[in-house]
Amino acid sequence: MPSTIVGPSGHPLVLATGRAHPELAKDVAKELGVDLLPVTAYDFANSETYVRFGESVRGADIFLLQSHTSPINQWIFEQLLMVDAAKRASAHAITAVTPFFGYARQDKKSRGREPISARLVTDLLTAAGADRIMSVDLHTPQIQGFFDGPVDHLWAMPILVDYVRTRLDLDNVTVVSPDAGRIRVAELWAAKLGGGPLAFVHKTRDVTRPNRSVANRVVGDVEGRDCVLVDDLIDTGGTIAEAVKVILSAGARSVIVAATHGVLSGPAPQRLAECGATEVVVTDTLPIEESKRFSTLKVLSIAPLIATAIKEVFNDGSVTSLFDGNS
Incomplete structure (x- = not known):
């Protein structure tokens, strides 16, 4: 594993990223003082995505960073594949870090026969195996209630x-x-x-x-x-x-x-x-x-904020305390 940081539970911290925003992931890794987990990710000729971690994540607290930028559907699915890969590789805890959460503006039905797309994204992360979500300034705070698990809502x-x-x-x-x-x-x-x-x-x-x-x-x-x-x-x-x-x-x-x-x-x-x-x-x-x-x-x-929040989660600290009770 690229990280040597071990938390109170005895599990190592691992940070990995998809292809959506690697620059941010590098900055977060630098703030944390860890190396990014090597990840192989590419697209087949028919546009299917392939993902594989280059090193073991067994027993790790893994944070999978992927900002849902354009093309949003591709990067959401790539993050889902990373979550599934971590789960099948026996990671101890899986946090989906989504600095920008895709479909957040579709959080309710404005007219009949519409989906609630933000809820679907959280359901997909749950089904893939995410234990926790971390995001920055969700368009509407009630999205936190769509995920059946902890959501760290960070404020910029x-x-x-x-x-x-x-x-x-x-x-x-x-x-x-x-x-x-x-x-x-x-x-x-x-x-x-x-x-x-x-x-x-x-x-x-x-x-x-x-x-x-x-x-x-x-x-x-x-x-x-x-x-x-x-x-x-x-x-x-x-x-x-x-x-x-x-x-x-x-x-x-x-x-x-x-x-x-x-x-x-x-x-x-x-x-x-x-x-x-x-x-x-x-x-x-x-x-x-x-x-x-x-x-x-x-x-x-935004890297210092995300890195600090990751440290708090990893060390069983308080994310809310970062925002004077306004999170």
Whole structure:
């Protein structure tokens, strides 16, 4: 085994990764002070995936890191194969580490005859043999209840707040939620940034048209204020870009966008680069290739948070204590 770290239970810690985001896995391994488990993974001509661990994982507490980036279905299934391989190789405990959890936005039925896709993903991980799930900023916290086992729900807020705090005059900050549904998150942000006022963008969404919403107006006073627009993810960037424009048109002095997951699909980089935001801050829960990067984009490392959480789980510590009770 590549790791020599042994926990209180006497089992070694092993970290392995699929092909979705190997850079993040390397950073997490460095933070932990372990080597990544050698993994052979490739696709056959008919697109079937093959996975094999290069060394024994018998009796190990294994953490299988795979962020569900595009192509999401391929990487989810590759993680399922790794979980199954670990189970059949007699691993002691198996944790599926999914920095970005695929299908998290499909957590309920908005219309009749729809699946609850997020529940299906957790069921698949259960069936494959995962004992535990670790993820960062789930789109909706109730997804934790879909998995019949421990779920470590990590918050990127401390990392984002620490950075944003250095970029603003804290006496002039208004935290803005992109919609009424995320006001609670905005309240937590405001408390961390000194208790300034809140605002939210009133928007309408057509559930029959994916990635489409309309930002109508700002509810709250943003005139002359330095605003922080906070969300959990940015996909095509349309909603956030329009929200920035609405906030600026309402008289805001500046807008910084802060989000955990930079999905950045399709036109997102151009939309965000041209929307008027002073800075767009995300973490590297997902890989962001050079072609998607733009001058006002700032990418923060999530590896220290994931590594610390893995240490807490491995040493039977408290993950909740990492977030002052806000996890």
